[in-house]
Every structure is written in C-alpha cells, then in structure tokens.
Amino acid sequence: MTATQSLLVVLLAPLASAAVIAFFCRRFGKLASYISVATAALIFAATIAALRTAGGEAVTMSWNWLSFGDFNVAMGFLFDGVAATMLTMVAFVGFLIHVFSLGYMSEDKARARFFGGLSIFMFSMLGIVLADNLIMIFVFWELVGFSSYMLIGHYLETEEAKAASKKAFIVNRIGDLGFLVGIVYAYWHFGTTNLSEMQGIVAANSELISAGIAMLLACGFIGKSAQFPLHVWLPDAMAGPTPVSALIHAATMVAAGVYFLIRITFLFPVDVLNMIAVLGTAVAVYAGFCAYGQNDIKKILAYSTLSQLGYMAAAFGLGYPGVALFHLITHAFFKALLFLGAGSVIHGCHHEQDIFKMGGLLKKMPITAITFFIGVLALCGVYGLSGFYSKDGILIAAGLGNTPLFVLLTAGAFLTAGYMGRLFWVAFLGEAKSESASHAHESPLTMVVPLIILAVLSVAGGWTGFWPEQLGELIRADLDHLHHAEGYKAMHKNVLIFGSAAWLVGLLASFFFYGKGAREDKLDKVAPPVYGFLKERLWFDEIYNFYVAKIQQRLADLLGFLDVFLIKGVVVRGSAGLVGLVGMCSRALHVGNIHGYVYWFLAGLILLWAVAVGLIG
Amino acid sequence: MTVGLNAFILIASLLFAIGMLGVLLRKNTLVIYMSLELMLNAVNLALVAFSRYNGTMDGNLFVFFIITVAAAEVAVGLAIIVALFRRRQTVMVDQLNALSR
Numbered sequence: 001m002t003a004t005q006s007l008l009v010v011l012l013a014p015l016a017s018a019a020v021i022a023f024f025c026r027r028f029g030k031l032a033s034y035i036s037v038a039t040a041a042l043i044f045a046a047t048i049a050a051l052r053t054a055g056g057e058a059v060t061m062s063w064n065w066l067s068f069g070d071f072n073v074a075m076g077f078l079f080d081g082v083a084a085t086m087l088t089m090v091a092f093v094g095f096l097i098h099v100f101s102l103g104y105m106s107e108d109k110a111r112a113r114f115f116g117g118l119s120i121f122m123f124s125m126l127g128i129v130l131a132d133n134l135i136m137i138f139v140f141w142e143l144v145g146f147s148s149y150m151l152i153g154h155y156l157e158t159e160e161a162k163a164a165s166k167k168a169f170i171v172n173r174i175g176d177l178g179f180l181v182g183i184v185y186a187y188w189h190f191g192t193t194n195l196s197e198m199q200g201i202v203a204a205n206s207e208l209i210s211a212g213i214a215m216l217l218a219c220g221f222i223g224k225s226a227q228f229p230l231h232v233w234l235p236d237a238m239a240g241p242t243p244v245s246a247l248i249h250a251a252t253m254v255a256a257g258v259y260f261l262i263r264i265t266f267l268f269p270v271d272v273l274n275m276i277a278v279l280g281t282a283v284a285v286y287a288g289f290c291a292y293g294q295n296d297i298k299k300i301l302a303y304s305t306l307s308q309l310g311y312m313a314a315a316f317g318l319g320y321p322g323v324a325l326f327h328l329i330t331h332a333f334f335k336a337l338l339f340l341g342a343g344s345v346i347h348g349c350h351h352e353q354d355i356f357k358m359g360g361l362l363k364k365m366p367i368t369a370i371t372f373f374i375g376v377l378a379l380c381g382v383y384g385l386s387g388f389y390s391k392d393g394i395l396i397a398a399g400l401g402n403t404p405l406f407v408l409l410t411a412g413a414f415l416t417a418g419y420m421g422r423l424f425w426v427a428f429l430g431e432a433k434s435e436s437a438s439h440a441h442e443s444p445l446t447m448v449v450p451l452i453i454l455a456v457l458s459v460a461g462g463w464t465g466f467w468p469e470q471l472g473e474l475i476r477a478d479l480d481h482l483h484h485a486e487g488y489k490a491m492h493k494n495v496l497i498f499g500s501a502a503w504l505v506g507l508l509a510s511f512f513f514y515g516k517g518a519r520e521d522k523l524d525k526v527a528p529p530v531y532g533f534l535k536e537r538l539w540f541d542e543i544y545n546f547y548v549a550k551i552q553q554r555l556a557d558l559l560g561f562l563d564v565f566l567i568k569g570v571v572v573r574g575s576a577g578l579v580g581l582v583g584m585c586s587r588a589l590h591v592g593n594i595h596g597y598v599y600w601f602l603a604g605l606i607l608l609w610a611v612a613v614g615l616i617g
Numbered sequence: 618m619t620v621g622l623n624a625f626i627l628i629a630s631l632l633f634a635i636g637m638l639g640v641l642l643r644k645n646t647l648v649i650y651m652s653l654e655l656m657l658n659a660v661n662l663a664l665v666a667f668s669r670y671n672g673t674m675d676g677n678l679f680v681f682f683i684i685t686v687a688a689a690e691v692a693v694g695l696a697i698i699v700a701l702f703r704r705r706q707t708v709m710v711d712q713l714n715a716l717s718r
Contacts, residue, residue, distance in 0.1 A: 592714025594649075598641055 003059045006050035007077050010087070011126050013042050018119035021112055029111030033102055036115035040091075040098040043122060047091040051084060051470045060196070062132060078132030078195055081473030082325060086129045086259050088471060089329050093251045093336050094122055096450035100340050101243040103446035104347055114154055114241065121147035125252050129259070134183045134193035134217075137260065141179070141220065144253045145172050151248060152240035164239035171233040175223015182216025186267075189213060199266045214272040217264060225257030225309045228283050234306055235290075238298040242343030245298055250305050250339050251332035258312040258328050262321040262474075277317025281398075281405045281412070284310030288415030292422065296353045297342045300423050304379065305335055307412060314409060315394040318401045322478025326464075327390035329475075333461045334378035334387055337454035341372035344447050345427065348440040357434035358427040364440040367448050369428045371455040376424050378458040380417040380503035383496075386462030392495050396482060399491040410498050417506025425514045625666035632659035646698050646708040650691075657687050 017039035025032040050059070062076025079087075098118060105111050124147055127140030146169075153165030183193060189210060190198050202208055221227070226234035237249050248254070261268075261276075268276075287306035294300045308331045315324035346353055348365050362369040374385075381391040391413065398406040432438035442448070464472055464479070482488065589596060610616045632655055639652025661680045668676025702708050 594710045594713075595641055602637070602641075 003050045003054040003079065004061050004077070006046045006053060007059065007061075007079060007130060009046040010043050010050065010091070011123065011130060013039050013046065014119040014122035014126065018116050018123060021116035021119060025112050025116075027112070029108070029115075032112035032115045033105070036119050037095075037098045037102060039119055040095040040122065043126070044091040044095045047087055050079065051088065051468070054079060054084070054470065060132060062194075065136075073135050074133055074194065075136050076132040076194075077130045079130060081471070082259075082262055083129055085325065085329065085471045085473075085475070087126065089332050090122075090125055090129060090252050093332050093454075094125075094247060096453055097243050097247040097251070097336060097340065100246075100343065100447050100450040101241075103444045104243055104343050105241065108241075110154065114151070117147055117151045117154070118243075118247070121151065121248060121253070125256065128256050132195055134186060134195070137263075138176075138179060138183055138220075141176065141224065141256075141260075144248075144256065145169060145176070145224075148172075148237070148248050148253055151244040152237050154241050154244065155239070158239070160236075161239040164233075164236040168233040168237050171230050172223045175219045175221075175230050178216045178219025179223070182213055182219065185210075185216060186213050195263060198264075202266050209267060209269050211269050211272050214264075214268045215275075217267065218261065218272065218276060221257035221261050221313075222279075223257075224260075225254050225313070226306055227257075227279055227309065227313060228286065231283065231287070231306055235294075235299050235302045238296070238302050242298065242339060242346060245302070246336045246339030246343065249302065250335040254305060254309060255312070255328045255332060258309065258316065258324055261313075261316050262325050265316075265321045273317045273319060275317070277314050277398075277402065277405060280310040280313025280315075280317055281408045282310070283307065284314060284412040285408050285415065286310075288412050288419065291415070291419035295356055297345065297355050297358075297423065297427060298339070298353060300355070300419060301335070301338055301342055304338075304416065304420065305331075307416060308335065308379075311391065311394050311409065311412070314405060315397060318394075318397040318405070320393070320397045320478045320482060322474040322476070323390065323393040323397055323482065326462075326472075326475045326479070327394060329472075330378070330386035330390045330458075330461050333454055334375045334385075334458040337371060337375040337451065337458050338379065340447070340451055340454065341368055341375060344368040344443040344451060345372075345440075347443050347447065349434075350436045350439070352434060352436045355423055355427040358432070358437045358440075359430045360428075360432040360437065361440055362428045364432075365442045367442060368451060371451040372428070373424060374455045375458055376420045379420055380507065381413060381499055382503060383500060385459050386457070388499075389462035389464070392492075392499060393479060393482060395495045395499055396488065396491050399495060400482075400485050400487060410502055413499055414502040414506045417503040418510050421507040421510030422514045425511055622666055622670045626663060629659045629663035629666070632656075632662065644709045644711050646701070646710055646713075649710065650694060650698070654687065654691070657683060 017035050021032045021035055025035065058081070059079035060077060062074040064072050065075040066073040101115070101118065105114055108114060121144060124140045124143030128137055128144065131137040131140060149165045149169040152168055153161050155161040186198070187193050189208070190201050192198060192201075223230045234249060234254065238245055240249075284307045287303045287310060291300050291303035291307070294303060308327070312324045312327050312331070315321075315327060345358065345361060345365065345368060348361070348368070349358060352358065378385040378387040381388045395406060395409055395413070398409050432440070460466065464476060589600065607616070636652045636655035636657075636659060639655065640649050643649055643652065661683055664676040664679050664683075666676075668674065668680075698708060701713065705713060707713065
C-alpha cells in the first residue's frame, strides 16, 4: 500500500459505505450502523497507514476530472503536514463519535438514514481535507453542506428540525456565493485553482495577492464557520441528533472553514487578515454573551463553539495559522467531549435538554459528569490541559500584535468560564429538578468509552511534544515563531496571570450565582432586560426576519411586479399577442369562401401591377 | 380597312374581363373552371396578336406552353372536382366551405 492508495481508501470507503447503506440497508438499522462504524474504523486505520508510508513527506496526486478545451478541472490530493494533522483528528474523532452513535441512536426509527448520512458526511469532510484545488474543495464544501442539512433534519417529524435544516442550508448558501465568485476570480487572476501552484505564483510575485479574492474566499469560511453575520444557523442546528452536533457542528465541519483559511493563508494580504482578526474577536465575545441566555444544554455549547471559532479566526487573522490549527484540534477534542457528554446527559434524562430541569447528575451519571467536567476545564483553558496551550497561544499572539483584541479575547475567556460554569453547576450539582432527571442513569459502554478517550485527549491533546513526528508541523513552526517573537516572555507571564484569573473568576462567580441548585435563572429576576437581551441572542434573528420580511419582501414584490408586468406582460405576452392578433385578422379571411380568396388575389395582383407600372411607390 | 392590333387587344381584354367576372361571380365549380379557361385563352389571343404584330415567334411559343399546361391542369382539376362531387354530392363553391364550419 502506497500512501496514495491509503488516501484513496480513506476517501472512498465512506462513499462506498453510504452507497451500500442507501441501496441495501434501508430496513436494517442495526446492520447499517455496524457498516458505518466499521467504515469509520477503516478510515482511521488507513489514515495511520498513509501517515506511516508518507513518512512526513507531502503526498500529491491528481487526475483530470473534466476537460473543456484547454480548461481542465483536476481532482487531486495535497497531503501535507496541515492535511495530515486535520485528517488524523477528523478520522479519530469521527470514529469515536460513530461508536458513541451506536449507543445514542439505538432507539431511533431511522437509524439507517442517520448512519448513511454520517458516512456521506465523512466522505465530504475528508474530501475537503485532502483536496488540492479550490474547485474540488468547493464540491466537497457543498457536500458537507448537504450532509449537514440532511442530518440536522434527521428528526423530520418536528417542525424545529425542518426549519433548522433549511436555515443552515440557506444561510450557508449566502456564504458559498461569495466563495464561488472568489474561485472564478482566483482562476481568472492566477490561471489555476491548484493550491500549490497558486502558492508558487504568489511566492514569486507577492504583488499578485489580491484583497478581493481573499475576502470572497473568506465568505465561504464565514458561512461554514458561522461567523458574524452568518452565525444564526449554528444554534438552530442543534435540532439535529447530538452526535451530529458533536461531529459536524463542533469538531469538523464548522472547523473546516478555519481549515480552509489555513490552506489558503498565502492568499491573504495584511488588511484582510486584520479584518478577520477583528471579526473573530467580535464573534468570540458576542457568542460568549449569548451563551448566558440559553437554557438548552446544546444551545449553550453551540454558542460556545461559535465563540471558539471566533478565537480560531482571531489567531488566523493575527498571522498565526498554526496556532489557529492548534486550537482547532484541541477544540475538536474537548468540544466533541462536551457535546457527547451532553448527549449522554440527554440520553440519561430521557431527552430533557433544559439545564434548569436537570440537577444532581453528578451522583447518577458519575463518568459522564467527570468527563464533562474535564471538558469544561479544558475549554476554560485550565493550566496544563489541552485548551490552555492553544488558547494561550492565541492570547499571546493578540497581546503581541493588538492590545484591544487581547483585552477582548481575555474577556471572552472569562465569559467562557462563566457560561460553562453555569451549565455545569446547574445541570450536575444540587437536587434533581424534574421527574426525568431523578430517574437518570449512566449511559451504556458504547457511549461512555468514547467519552473517556476524549477526556484523555482533552487533557493531553495539547502536549505537542508527545505528538507523532508527522503531525503538527505547522503548529510547531508557528509556536516556535511565537516563542521567538519580541517580548514573548513578558507577555507569556501576563497571559498566564490574566488567563488563569479569567477562568478562576468565571467558574467561581458562576458557582456563587448558580451553584446552589438554581431552579431558574436568577439573572431573569435581577436584571430582566439584560437577560431578555441575552436570551434573544441580541435579536439578530429578529433583525434578519425583519429584513427578510420587510425590506427584501418589498424588493421582491417590486421585482415580481416588474417580472409580471414587463417580462410576462410585454415581452412574452406581447410578442405572442402580436402574432396572435395577425392570426385573428387573417382567420377572418379564411372561411372557405373561394370568391373571397379570388377578390384578395386580384386585389394583390392589381396592387403589384400598379407598383410595376409606377402608379404607387 | 384592316383589323389592327388594338381590336385584338380589346377582344382579349373583354374575354379576360368576362372570364374574371365568371370566376368571381359564379358558384358552380365547373363554370368557374370554364371561366378560367376563358381567361387563359384571352391571354393566348393577346399573345398571338402581339407575336403577329412584332413578327417574332416568342408569343406563339408562349401560347403552346400555356395550352400544354392548361391541358394538364384541366386533367388534374377535373379529377379533383369529380372526387369532390363524389364525396360531397355538390359542386357549388358556397357549399364547399369546410373551413367556415
């Protein structure tokens, strides 16, 4: 097996699995789930094989997929350090979540559809990771969008899931429009969409870097990674099954936006990078605020994901893509852990998702609770856990590059600890606050084992020294770069102090506020306007609804009127009507009256004669 | 007193006008047909007269062609009229207006 063959197995195995499930296992949910999990295991094994055979070398291959004249669309792999790191993470976390799904979805009626969807998703996600050109990335980009749509809408008998899946798909479409235009623009500009070739061109003449291309391609990232202003779909996407939230809406797909940015770092001029840094920071803080207003355990985590994606975008914008990738990887570990923990809780509480109806789960579900707590600590960036290293890297980068961003990001870290503390104290401590929570039970092995493995990774995932040689090349390089930056030592101290203070204060404050087994959010009593403000997510959805309903509707009405009146009325009906009118008139002549015909014939003859002899004309 | 060209053209015009009125005013297909032939022969007459007057053979040639074509046309046209009559039991054009129904 060469590395290329292993990569082909990685890419095509889930497609085959999805096909088999779709065509032959529609009625056999159990069989379908086993096929899908086995495929996930095979993907992981093939990934390891590819890593071993590649031996740290970049593997590339490509073949022509479409040819129009002298325009060729290639399909190909670019398996470099970044792709290897991402692929390993996706394959491993994906495998764990597949195993978790075995337990979580065991009661589900449409298991085959769910696991088929997971396989399709794996195929599309791996395609993005391995793709070596923009067009191929776009194809798989749309495919993950489709899988996301399909899996969010898995509980298709509920209105909420239907609306959420449509929302996710349509909002992403807006970003993808920019992405597509960016691809066309890039092809026109560089004459190629191949990543390595573009990198070569840009390296040779840096004046070719175009802000327009970078911004258009970043639109794709804004949609997929749910950055402002296209962030509204991600919280709603929690209507899907929890493993989907963990896999797609925390660990892989939403991170694919950041991954894509890292792949095309060389296309970004400094001012666009700054914009992305500001945008990411704003989202990090905004989502942190929103998370306070949520009572649904998954929605809190969704806002947390938004916030962490903001951190990644900030790291990228500050010029450290490696640090962004680092945070992406560690975030995938602990956020997948948190989501799966939430899934385990929801499973144990008979599909209760309101944290104020839980409580006392620490005793009833000890393993879930402890692993969840590890996830919380990792997310808060407690010293020594995985989140600490990556978040510290981001904070240091901000501190060295841009003080206001540093302040905001540190505030974001404080908010993170606050809402995660609120979630944990309310849901796991105190007394059971509802019937379903008092009958909670620990989840089965298939769900607990992935939790434990992910907890270990959440603790140790950030120790880059222990990573295999082939992985994390860019991460190490960028961290080194950071370590040798001007003023690193002092800043490192600052970040240690501020960062640790942030999570400590956040956790403690939330404990004092919520730790006594709160039955409802006290903030509602203390400051109702603030709470309402947070609960309604700062009214973004309302603003969008207003915009769509009022402004866009007016525009659409106008265009509709123009369409009906001008296009339909004048152009289409008009031309047809003219011909019809002539037909109406001439129909009156053709009634079978031979004499009439002869009259007209003669009249025409006389006319022609008159013209010929020059009486007329 | 010799008969001049004008007399022939006058006769031809009269014949043609008579034929044309026949075509326009009569309802019987066979009569319309005969009127058509009358118009053709009026033209033939004119052509022969011109030919004689000019001392060339062109007009005569034309007449032969016209007679030939008219004969062929009569063969076809009469066959159609016979077929029509068999089908509709009439040769009156005002009753043969299937389009108006």
